[in-house]
Amino acid sequence: KQEVTQIPAALSVPEGENLVLNCSFTDSAIYNLQWFRQDPGKGLTSLLLIQSSQREQTSGRLNASLDKSSGRSTLYIAASQPGDSATYLCASQAGTALIFGKGTTLSVSS
Amino acid sequence: ETGVTQTPRHLVMGMTNKKSLKCEQHLGHNAMYWYKQSAKKPLELMFVYSLEERVENNSVPSRFSPECPNSSHLFLHLHTLQPEDSALYLCASSHPVGTANTEAFFGQGTRLTVV
Numbered sequence: 001k002q003e004v005t006q007i008p009a010a011l012s013v014p015e016g017e018n019l020v021l022n023c024s025f026t027d028s029a030i031y032n033l034q035w036f037r038q039d040p041g042k043g044l045t046s047l048l049l050i051q052s053s054q055r056e057q058t059s060g061r062l063n064a065s066l067d068k069s070s071g072r073s074t075l076y077i078a079a080s081q082p083g084d085s086a087t088y089l090c091a092s093q094a095g096t097a098l099i100f101g102k103g104t105t106l107s108v109s110s
Numbered sequence: 111e112t113g114v115t116q117t118p119r120h121l122v123m124g125m126t127n128k129k130s131l132k133c134e135q136h137l138g139h140n141a142m143y144w145y146k147q148s149a150k151k152p153l154e155l156m157f158v159y160s161l162e163e164r165v166e167n168n169s170v171p172s173r174f175s176p177e178c179p180n181s182s183h184l185f186l187h188l189h190t191l192q193p194e195d196s197a198l199y200l201c202a203s204s205h206p207v208g209t210a211n212t213e214a215f216f217g218q219g220t221r222l223t224v225v
Contacts, residue, residue, distance in 0.1 A: 004152070031207055034214060043116075043200055044216040089153070091214075096166050096207055097143050098214055100153040 002027040002094045006101035013080055014109055021075040021104045023090035028068045034098060035064050035075050036089040044089065048075070080108045113137040116201050116217035124225055125191060131220045133184040133201030139215075141206045142184040144176060147198040147219070159184065160206045191224045198222075 003026045013019055023033070032051050036044040048057045048064040050073065056065040063076040073090055087105045091098035114135045123129050135142065144156040158166035159178040173195075175187040184201055198221050204214040 032212060036216070041198075041221065043114075043218040044202075046213055046215060049211075049213040091153075093207065093212060096158045096160065097155050098153075098202075099155070100145075102150075102152045 002030075002092060002099045004090060004092055004099050004101035006088075006090060006104050008104060009102065010105045010107075012107045012109065015080060015082060017080050017108075018076070018078050019080055019106075021077070021088050021090075021106070023073040023075070023101055025071045025073075025092045025094075025099075027092075027094045028071050029094060030068065031093045033064075033066050033073050033090060033092050035062075035073075036091065038087045038089060038103070040087075047088075077106075080106075082108050082110045084108050114201060114203055114215050114217040116199075116220050118220060119218060120221045120223075122223045122225060123188070123191065125193070127191075128187070128189040130188065131186040131199055131201075131222075133186075133203075133217055135182055135184075135201075135203040135215070137203055137215060139203040139205055140181050141204050142178060142181075143202040143204075143214070144184065144186055145200040145202065147200055153200065156186075188222075191222075193224050196223045 005024045007022045034049045035047040050066040061078040087103040089103045091100045117132045141160045145153045157176040177185040198219045200219045201217045202214045
């Protein structure tokens with residue numbers, strides 16, 4: 001059964017810092033890996049999708065990488081801003097649906 | 111607007127009530143999902159429908175009953191719930207697994223409180 005772990009659980013940084021969020025998964029036979037953002041009490045917003053055949057995806061200040069062999073993905077956020085404060089979730093798709101980690105709650109102070 | 115709309119956004123119900131959650135997507139997807147999000151726990155997959163057929167029921171109690179009348183609509187019928195069922199219920203849609211792009215999109219969720 002697929003298990004997804006995210007480290008750290010919480011992170012506080014000053015504005016302008018570059019940061020890395022980590023995600024690991026136990027079953028390397030995945031179809032894809034997706035990163036989401038969730039604001040308090042809201043739904044999930046898709047940030048990046050990495051297909052199993054890809055190594056990374058970029059969108060603006062976000063870059064996500066995927067290493068299937070080691071069961072790891074990272075989300076890199078460049079030049080963080082207070083508006084980036086949210087919970088970031090990674091999810092892997094190894095079967096019929098996405099399996100989620102608990103998330104990393106990010107706080108960026110101005 | 112993500113293209114996935116859930117109603118109602120908030121719901122308070124007694125343990126003897128019957129209510130339904132609704133999800134609608136306008137993204138042309140053929141797979142739809144119900145997830146439950148409780149405090150301090152990862153999102154839990156409840157049900158998966160692909161091409162209007164239920165393909166996964168993740169050991170969910172029978173007091174939760176899904177319905178997918180067509181590829182654009184998904185319902186979750188609720189009856190005789192327990193206080194521990196209070197949570198954020200999220201609906202998602204995507205193209206089915208094995209197709210080219212299976213990026214999933216979520217609705218804003220229904221915050222359910224059982225009293």
